[in-house]
Amino acid sequence: METTIYYFSATGNSLAMAKKIATQLENTKLLSIPKLMNQNEITVSSSKVGFIFPVYAWGMPRIVVDFIEKLKFKNTEYVFAVATNAGTIAGTLLQLQKALKKSSIHLDAGFSVTAPNHTPLSEDGLTLIKFMHSISGKQVYDSYNERLLEIVSIIKDHQPHKIETTSWLSNKIGSFLYKGAMKVFKVADQDFSVTNKCTHCNKCIQVCPRNNIKMEKNKPVWLNNCELCFACFEWCPMEAIQYKEASKDLKRSHNKEVTYEEIISRGLDL
Numbered sequence: 001m002e003t004t005i006y007y008f009s010a011t012g013n014s015l016a017m018a019k020k021i022a023t024q025l026e027n028t029k030l031l032s033i034p035k036l037m038n039q040n041e042i043t044v045s046s047s048k049v050g051f052i053f054p055v056y057a058w059g060m061p062r063i064v065v066d067f068i069e070k071l072k073f074k075n076t077e078y079v080f081a082v083a084t085n086a087g088t089i090a091g092t093l094l095q096l097q098k099a100l101k102k103s104s105i106h107l108d109a110g111f112s113v114t115a116p117n118h119t120p121l122s123e124d125g126l127t128l129i130k131f132m133h134s135i136s137g138k139q140v141y142d143s144y145n146e147r148l149l150e151i152v153s154i155i156k157d158h159q160p161h162k163i164e165t166t167s168w169l170s171n172k173i174g175s176f177l178y179k180g181a182m183k184v185f186k187v188a189d190q191d192f193s194v195t196n197k198c199t200h201c202n203k204c205i206q207v208c209p210r211n212n213i214k215m216e217k218n219k220p221v222w223l224n225n226c227e228l229c230f231a232c233f234e235w236c237p238m239e240a241i242q243y244k245e246a247s248k249d250l251k252r253s254h255n256k257e258v259t260y261e262e263i264i265s266r267g268l269d270l
């Protein structure tokens with residue numbers, strides 16, 4: 001059975017997960033969602049289809065919502081999703097289930113994976129993430145690997161699995177806050193700035209999933225269509241990109257199992 005996995009990953013957690021799953025399934029294509037976004041309509045004809053992406057503000061990243069709207073399904077027999085997160089998935093996978101239903105597609109299995117490292121957002125940026133940081137990297141990493149084995153065994157055999165959520169209350173609160181957060185995220189790029197360490201290498205432009213950065217007078221300029229994914233911030237080799245004042249002292253971090261070249265690629269052959 002052929003599998004296609006569509007992924008979106010800014011700091012590498014979701015792509016690391018996608019790579020691990022793909023290597024354990026046979027005959028699997030890994031395709032980058034941002035790189036497909038310039039097509040008007042995309043058709044998938046694999047019988048098994050997966051979606052792997054991060055949780056943003058208790059829901060799906062805007063780019064993943066837009067992608068699902070474009071995707072047409074042919075011959076689909078089994079659909080799974082993995083949402084990587086920092087501890088609060090809320091109703092993200094229910095949101096995906098609803099979006100797929102519009103194309104008469106059933107989400108057979110939906111997994112929440114608490115990933116090993118998270119974007120260090122500024123103090124006043126998104127305080128919820130700070131709270132989630134309290135989980136130590138080591139603990140999370142152990143359970144992450146166990147989770148991987150469980151997920152692979154379920155999707156290998158096309159087993160149904162519950163759509164994982166946090167709790168009824170956090171799903172409700174999350175989905176209420178989500179809509180507002182998405183509007184704020186879009187223009188939150190006004191808080192990015194660049195120091196004179198910038199060598200105008202263009203890496204921020206290439207890594208931006210929304211083509212939301214251009215170079216003007218040898219400095220990146222953000223165009224107000226931001227996912228707030230922090231890919232530009234995390235992958236800048238000079239650490240020249242700042243997010244508000246508080247980011248100055250923050251260490252840049254991304255998943256060590258993923259390279260910059262992989263993040264910007266159209267997809268991976270494993």
Ligand SMILES: Cc1cc2nc3c(=O)[nH]c(=O)nc-3n(C[C@H](O)[C@H](O)[C@H](O)COP(=O)(O)O)c2cc1C
Pocket residue numbers: 008009010011012013014015053054055056057058059084085086087088089115117118119126129132227228229230255
């Ligand atoms: C803007 C933003 C919002 C986030 N919101 C949530 C959230 O609501 N719940 C959560 O558990 N994690 C949240 N996270 C953490 C990410 O889901 C988590 O770090 C994820 O593994 C990142 O995936 P990636 O490395 O593939 O980009 C958020 C991260 C960012 C950048």
